[in-house]
Amino acid sequence: MIDLTVDVEQYDCPFVAATDDHPVAFSAVHWEYDTAADRTETRMVVEAADRESLDAGLSVLRGHEGTADYQLLSRRNDVAHIRTVIGQTDAMRIIREEDGFITGPSFIEDGSELWRIGFDDRETEEEVLSRLDRNHEFDVVKRNAPDLPELTDFVQNVGAAMTLIEGCRDLSDVERKTLESAIDGGYFQSPRSATLGSLADEFDVSKPAVSKNLRRGQRKMIERVVNALDELEG
Known part of the structure; x- marks a missing residue:
């Protein structure tokens, strides 16, 4: 093909x-x-x-x-x-x-x-x-022009890919934008370039609010990743 x-x-x-x-x-x-x-x-x-x-x-x-x-x-x-x-x-x-x-x-x-x-x-x-x-x-x-093993691997793992895509769709606009800003700003790096304070200022909310949005977004995505891993192993 x-x-x-x-x-x-x-x-x-x-x-x-x-x-x-x-x-x-x-x-x-x-x-x-x-x-x-x-x-x-x-x-x-x-x-x-x-x-x-x-x-x-x-x-x-x-x-x-x-x-x-x-x-x-x-x-x-x-x-x-x-x-x-x-x-x-x-x-x-x-x-x-x-x-x-x-x-x-x-x-x-x-x-x-x-x-x-x-x-x-x-x-x-x-x-x-x-x-x-x-x-x-x-x-x-x-x-x-994938060979047969590559094509078979792709078809067999479509379900896992869709699980990840559905996880992205589950995010609210606020959760998605908060995660994007945290990643782009280096919040998850060590040492951190962004902080809860800088993210709170960016979205004009309190630190607890931005922390809550981050945790919700991370939980949704991590759950989907774990489900996708289960599908890959299956």
């Missing part, structure tokens, strides 16, 4: 059009391709520079001719969770016709899209890239 990370400009993609016009970014949470209808259903997290940019980007997406269906699932300030159904783009058609397949979630920003594309052999890879080169601008950011 060959795995490529490709940065491609899809001129007919609704998401690319939205990010080309406005400072928004789309991260795929889930996608499912309907072979009968040649459409892809996606659930995306949308992040924008501000509320106005989010409104403008979503407006472009809703009104694009390639968008067959759009639903706003939730929204908070300049971040939204959406469901869409989009028609098959030219690049996706080429990949599917040549028996390529998507191996990871996409990320769209600044008018281009990061894709992870898989191929069974080198000939298929070369044919897809050759056809894409005729009508699309793209760069191969990374190429990886």
